[in-house]
Amino acid sequence: MISVNHLEKVFRIHQARSGLGGAFRDLFSREYKTVKAVDDISFEVAEGEMFALIGENGAGKSTTIKMLTGILTPSSGDIRINGYVPFKQREEYVRSIGVVFGQRSQLWWDLSPMESFRLLKRVYKVEEAEGERWLERLIEELDIRSFISQPVRKLSLGQRMRCEVAAALIHKPRLLFLDEPTVGLDVLVKQKIREFLRNLNETEKMTILLTTHDVSDIEALCKRVLVMDKGKLIFDGQLSELKERWGNGTEVTFQFKKRTTTEQVRAVLGDIPCEVNRENDFAIRVKINRSQEMLPHVLSAVMTSFEVSDVKISEASTEDIVRNIYSTDGEVVSYG
Template sequence: MTNIIEVKNLRKEFKSYSSRQGLKGAFRDLLNRQSKIFPAVDDISFTVKQGEMVGYIGENGAGKSTSIKMLTGILTPTSGQVLVNGLNPHKERERFVRSIGVVFGQRSQLWWDIAVQESFRLLKKVYKVSDTDYNEHMDHVIKTLDIEPLLDKPVRKLSLGQRMRCELAAALIHNPPLLFLDEPTIGLDVLVKLKIRQFLKEMNEKYKTTILLTTHDISDIEALCERVVMLDKGKVIYDGALEKLRTHWGEGKQIQFQFANEVIGNQLTFLTEEIDVFWQKGDNANVWTAIVSDKETQMSELISRVVGAHQITDLSVAEISTEEVIRNIYEKGEALSS
């Protein structure tokens, strides 16, 4: 398969200014401001093949949004090369924007005061989509996303879930081969999330639509993506299969204890100090989760000590979640080989 995204040594630098203290410092700043150059994206390289669904993840400030803006032509790179659909996003902008679809969870491309279907018609004109292509493609999109009852309503009267489904439909009016999704399910309830995930899978299977998904909701990544690109401090620290990430760095178990009475964390730490375990407090004061290495001796010893010292009302054992794996990787701050 051909590469639909090619990024090589991509870098974006910003200049930040600092202010001196006091009135004297303010006068000095007028004449000579102190500045510092920092890289928001620091020489990253990766490729995405046609038809892939890739999770693009990282903490706040890791460089995700900045790199997405360069990939979509909004920002110009300081250095490096970007090719998307064989085009340079910021130099061939008019041709380029017709080949991508973009959904930003916190920004709208629909007109606030007019009916949804009028926004769709305007976008159809912008992208120069023929009536035949529009009807054939959008009939399927509208039906699958269940937005037909919403078409005659102004956008301002839609709920967040309704608006996000319409935003997704708007991004697909010209049936682009590449779709950028930035937090598309933010703030949505479970049923709407499931509907959107199922729709994205169908689009990928039917049209081989390539999807680059940026989200903090790891369940979205698990449901849709086989591959993840992980950023930290402007650098790619992992690029590979999600399953391999879980297999290699997710060894261990989560043991959840529900105690009959409230337990203090120091009590559990002291009780299990010779065991390699990390304790997390649950939403309930009586619930604690122990994250322990996947060794029978470690698990048996941990359970034995806790049960021997405290009254337990419930106990469950589960694999370490993907979210926990990723949290541990960021805490260690290490680059991972794929």
């Protein structure tokens, strides 16, 4: 569905000199700085994947999305999406994609969402009978029937965003771009949008690209994550792999029925790489760095050797992991 090879985008930015004299000199001789917003990124996405593109502000996410949607022309590199080169075949290409920008609206402010939907159906030349059936499904699953006849300006943020999602899907695209779709929304509205997107991906095999700062969106929707930093792609893989690489490991707290020492626990764990610390006479905490690989061995070794009354397993949250990423320099890890 998406093939990106050695993609770059370079901007030439005017550097204004200070003071009245500097402004006068700028009239005749300007100074420029070259900024590489996207720096040689490559990745591929199969049809029907739901994945997240994340990064700090200024990491290059928005520039990448604008190139993928055909708004910006790359400085170098190749993009092919659904058989199209976005910036060269934009008119044909946009008929196959839907886009939702959380901070921008595609609905007409003084019209009702239903009137906007009808206009968009005409713009995209949607077949009448099939289009009505599809629109009815969108209205039902996004639960927008009660307010689609009100002017958009009178809708709450949560109501408007659900209508924005419906508007982006009115022509039944094969690829959906979502840029901060749940920003500022309450928990119930977020949950409704997430459930709808999961169902859409499962039933229609629609490819969905999500950019967000809300890590709960990523955990709820995506298995694959791409991480950008300073224009480069520093990670491309499964969310579970992201946790393994940048997480602080997994901590397992064992509550024993009898007094147990850290030396006894360390002895039964053998060569397993971990830290063993005492919490009290009956509780010991084991921190495992390679948690996915070693957790079963730790649990098996301890529980077969001691009488255990309780086990508590805790992992770093995805939010903690994302914070760790930007305090650590990393190399690209490819998706397998």
